[in-house]
Amino acid sequence: MTHQREVILEELKRLRTHPTADELYEIVKKRLPRISLATVYRNLEQLSAAGIIQKLDFVGRQMRYDGDISKHSHIRCVECGSVADVRINPIQGIDQAVIDACGYKVLDYHLDFLGLCPICLLKKHRDN
Amino acid sequence: MTHQREVILEELKRLRTHPTADELYEIVKKRLPRISLATVYRNLEQLSAAGIIQKLDFVGRQMRYDGDISKHSHIRCVECGSVADVRINPIQGIDQAVIDACGYKVLDYHLDFLGLCPICLLKKHRDN
DNA sequence: TCTTAATTAAGAATTTTTCTCAAGTCAAGA
DNA sequence: TCTTGACTTGAGAAAAATTCTTAATTAAGA
Incomplete structure (x- = not known):
């Protein structure tokens, strides 16, 4: 578990807004100013493949992510x-x-x- | 009602496959070889705004269209x-x-x- | 038949996401 | 502690889907 992944997961779980990758990127950037957007996408993909978060691919054209998997x-x-x-x-x-x-x-x-x-x-x- | 729009609507209503804009473009092109992809997008947008067709914006990243509005x-x-x-x-x-x-x-x-x-x-x- | 407002084809541009790759980091064993 | 190899990162390029722009064409009413 890299530091980047940790922060991404932490911020997503904290938020109740079902952010897009880009929105989450802007938020994570406040803590990790050098993080790249591709890292956010990559980790969101892996975390949802592992069932740790939820990818909402049925809310319109843009993907949204949910830290609550219930x-x-x-x-x-x-x-x-x-x-x-x-x-x-x-x-x-x-x-x-x-x-x-x-x-x-x-x-x-x-x-x-x-x-x-x-x-x-x-x-x-x-x-x- | 332009000829292009007529053919797009006709083919979409005939299909039962919920095609993407691109799939429908390929099908319509057989009847109108000079039609452009943007015309297909534009008309699908207008037809769904008018409630004549259904835009399925909850089936993943890509939009799909349904000629059956029931x-x-x-x-x-x-x-x-x-x-x-x-x-x-x-x-x-x-x-x-x-x-x-x-x-x-x-x-x-x-x-x-x-x-x-x-x-x-x-x-x-x-x-x- | 004219007129004009809407629509078209084609390609450029935009938006969202994924890919590429060199450089950096981590974990485990020597 | 050092080394090794696998994994991950940042940055930018590329891809995929959609929308926009523009000059030319067409539809539909007067």
């Missing part, structure tokens, strides 16, 4: 792109329903939401 | 990236549960799956 849903604001956690009970018996419906074997599922965050909701109300 | 789930093969439809009953009362959990207003949700398609499942069995 199973939970996300909601993304369609206005500002912010992502929040949503704790919802797992759906029972869904795997078999999918195999029956399409023949694929289910490894995982994501129940994710699109919506408006409290701030953007307020803005909309003001504008109308 | 509400349904998708499953993506982790090996080959193929995407199939899954018809599952809508989840009751989920909107209120989310507002309670995180304060965001729900506009839409996606219940999507990761798994293995029948072909890759077979390959895995052969390799082991």
Whole structure:
């Protein structure tokens, strides 16, 4: 475990914002000013391959990362792109329903939401 | 409605493969050899903004497009990236549960799956 | 048929991510 | 402590996906 990897993991676990690689790079740079963006990408890739963090590859074009690997849903604001956690009970018996419906074997599922965050909701109300 | 847009929409509606912009470009090019990739992107963007098609921006880094705008789930093969439809009953009362959990207003949700398609499942069995 | 506003093709530019490689670091054994 | 070899880093180049720019063309209404 290199120092760089340690700091990347530490900062990601501390954040609750599901940062992009670039956002995390800017934050880590405050502690390690000489770190390179490729190092951030490389370590995020390895940490998620090892199951230590989660790569959110279903929240739009850009990857986001989550230091919390417990199973939970996300909601993304369609206005500002912010992502929040949503704790919802797992759906029972869904795997078999999918195999029956399409023949694929289910490894995982994501129940994710699109919506408006409290701030953007307020803005909309003001504008109308 | 330009001829290009007509052909793009027609081919997308015909396909059941949730193509990427590039895949659709290759298919449309057989009918319109001089069409440019940017035209395909531009029209897919406009058609999805108009609600005539669906942009799948939660299936990985690359966007995919679906000519079927009826509400349904998708499953993506982790090996080959193929995407199939899954018809599952809508989840009751989920909107209120989310507002309670995180304060965001729900506009839409996606219940999507990761798994293995029948072909890759077979390959895995052969390799082991 | 004109007019004009929208759309096109082509390529440049941008954005996000991955790759390359020389130099640096680490861990374990001699 | 020194050496060795494998792993990792920083920096920039490259790749992949998408968007933008521009002059030319086309669609659609008057």
